[in-house]
Amino acid sequence: MALYSEKVMDHFRNPRNVGVLEDANGIGEVGNAKCGDIMKMYLKIEDDIIQDVKFETFGCGSAIASSSMATELIKGKPVSEAMQLTNKAVAEALDGLPAHKIHCSVLAEEAIRSALEDYHKRMDS
Amino acid sequence: MIYADNAATTKISKSAADTMYSLMQETWGNPSSLYSFGQKAKEVLEKAREEIAAVIGADPKEIYFTSGGSEADNQAIRSAALLGAKKGKKHIISSAFEHHAVLHTLNKLEQEGFEVTLLDVHENGIVLPEQVEEAIREDTCLVTIMFANNEIGTIQPIRAIGEICRKKGVLFHTDAVQAVGHIPVNVRQDNIDLLSASAHKFHGPKGVGFLYAGKGIRLDSLIEGGAQERGKRAGTENVPGIAAMATALKEAAAGMEEKSARTKALRDLLIEGLRQIPHSALNGDAASRLPGNVNFCFEGIEGESLLLLLDDKGIQASSGSACTSGSLDPSHVLLAIGRVHDVAHGSLRLSIEDDLSEEEIGYIVQSVKEVVEYLRGFSPIWRDLMAGKKEFIL
Ligand SMILES: Cc1ncc(COP(=O)(O)O)c(C=O)c1O
Ligand SMILES: [Zn+2]
Numbered sequence: 001m002a003l004y005s006e007k008v009m010d011h012f013r014n015p016r017n018v019g020v021l022e023d024a025n026g027i028g029e030v031g032n033a034k035c036g037d038i039m040k041m042y043l044k045i046e047d048d049i050i051q052d053v054k055f056e057t058f059g060c061g062s063a064i065a066s067s068s069m070a071t072e073l074i075k076g077k078p079v080s081e082a083m084q085l086t087n088k089a090v091a092e093a094l095d096g097l098p099a100h101k102i103h104c105s106v107l108a109e110e111a112i113r114s115a116l117e118d119y120h121k122r123m124d125s
Numbered sequence: 126m127i128y129a130d131n132a133a134t135t136k137i138s139k140s141a142a143d144t145m146y147s148l149m150q151e152t153w154g155n156p157s158s159l160y161s162f163g164q165k166a167k168e169v170l171e172k173a174r175e176e177i178a179a180v181i182g183a184d185p186k187e188i189y190f191t192s193g194g195s196e197a198d199n200q201a202i203r204s205a206a207l208l209g210a211k212k213g214k215k216h217i218i219s220s221a222f223e224h225h226a227v228l229h230t231l232n233k234l235e236q237e238g239f240e241v242t243l244l245d246v247h248e249n250g251i252v253l254p255e256q257v258e259e260a261i262r263e264d265t266c267l268v269t270i271m272f273a274n275n276e277i278g279t280i281q282p283i284r285a286i287g288e289i290c291r292k293k294g295v296l297f298h299t300d301a302v303q304a305v306g307h308i309p310v311n312v313r314q315d316n317i318d319l320l321s322a323s324a325h326k327f328h329g330p331k332g333v334g335f336l337y338a339g340k341g342i343r344l345d346s347l348i349e350g351g352a353q354e355r356g357k358r359a360g361t362e363n364v365p366g367i368a369a370m371a372t373a374l375k376e377a378a379a380g381m382e383e384k385s386a387r388t389k390a391l392r393d394l395l396i397e398g399l400r401q402i403p404h405s406a407l408n409g410d411a412a413s414r415l416p417g418n419v420n421f422c423f424e425g426i427e428g429e430s431l432l433l434l435l436d437d438k439g440i441q442a443s444s445g446s447a448c449t450s451g452s453l454d455p456s457h458v459l460l461a462i463g464r465v466h467d468v469a470h471g472s473l474r475l476s477i478e479d480d481l482s483e484e485e486i487g488y489i490v491q492s493v494k495e496v497v498e499y500l501r502g503f504s505p506i507w508r509d510l511m512a513g514k515k516e517f518i519l
Contacts, residue, residue: 012433018503033467033506036427036446036455040505058504060429060446 004061005095011065016072019054025122028114031107037063039111041071045119048079055111062094062101063108069093070108079119085112127440127485131326131417132275132303132476138328138376141369145330148365156362157353166364173371177335180378181320182311189336189344189354190367194302194323196347197336198226200358201298201319202269204338204345206234208296209266215239216265218257220281221461222246223271226321227300228457231269244270250279250409250462258289267296272304272320276445276458276474277409278418280308287316296342302326302334306377307415308385312337324366329373333366387479388416391486395419395475398490402497404510406519408459408472419475420445422459422468424519425507426500431473434496440489445472467506468518 004012026043037059044052053075055067070090074082087105091097097105128136137145148169154160156167171185178185191197202217209215219231221243231241244256252270261268268290273280283299290297298319304310305320306327312320319342323334338344350359396407396419404424423431428444435442445456446469454460455469464472475489501507509515 009433012430013437015503020508029505033470036466036470038505056503056505056508058425058506059427061433063427064430
């Protein structure tokens, strides 16, 4: 039995939207090196739509796959919809994660939310 | 496939596997049966005991077969604790980087009223005999220090520690699971009272091991039942496994010197190659080290993703990262030698043998280099380090 699903391994081996967005208007970073996973999300939002998204991740296979999947799930979507992204949706889209790796998908949800909050803060000021 | 995880387990040798198969086919009687077919199995069992005893300098009566290293560790420690408790001695000395088979047994004993002192293993991963001497108290009943560490491969000054224990009249146990069959181990010369070993670490089968207990040391049985192993370990003996363990150990002992020289040369080549990766560090002493152990930390990356990508390149290795341990904490061994969490997560253990070629060592170095570079390419920690927002640790 493999550790991860085919889907997880695909996103781990070929992460989508990996890198930095120089002109991001929403950036979020969550996790810490102590627990072994850090995710950073860069969003480019225009007309309330997530036009572009990129991520950087320090972490295990499922952390990288979760970041990649999360970016795919919100790219091109309205901000209000991205706000609704749950870790469950990320894990399901990856055809499931091992029980002790669920925290990786939680981190992906938190990273997206943190970047959206940063965007709203910037809009407010 | 390049198998570089021999500290996890080794492939059973051809002759050990042949021993097993032929015993299963031909000598499958119960050693406790009195008819000659059973007694034939008994003979096989006792021959294995003699052969194993000879390799480690023990008397056959001092060898007890177990289901592996974990069981031997549990039984050795529990037995010594029980002997101590009978004399009112309930203090045990060990080290911070023992295998969990030792540490978890000690945790349980603490809950049962024992006091445990875990000695510091320093940055180089070595316990000093002086530390043991200083830690021994009137009520110390046992010192248990591993022969060689399973993650970073550091070899402990066992003979000197054993000498101190003898002088002070304290029992000395060593978990020699990573040492037996790889480096010279002699229970008499090394002043060892109790020793654990496991067959699958020296090309024997899995699920078989032995406990050496010097004469006069009364073992407590973990498993009650029949009178096998002189009443110290119930259950019909795993005759094929035990005989195969003896075959494998004899083989390992016979070729040890040559094999270890070849393995060390490859190990040092590998270490030299990996040192070229910027912001990396070897874990554990470079000299007092198992012939096949290489353990590095690479800053800015996480170990599990490194392992998965190396697997894609046909290289099997292991890591002390949290994500490979199933907990949020990285390896207690790396923390014990002072590696902070940030870098302990980015560790890689390659445990090699002499079956690899220099070209394969080169391929490993090149692959690790590529994967580390690739992962650093999208690591937010690495970005901060490179931007000067964070200070390099390595
Ligand atoms: C140092 C050490 N002690 C104990 C063990 C446990 O041995 P076994 O797997 O035979 O129970 C191992 C192997 O994982 C080990 O490396
Ligand atoms: Zn993780």
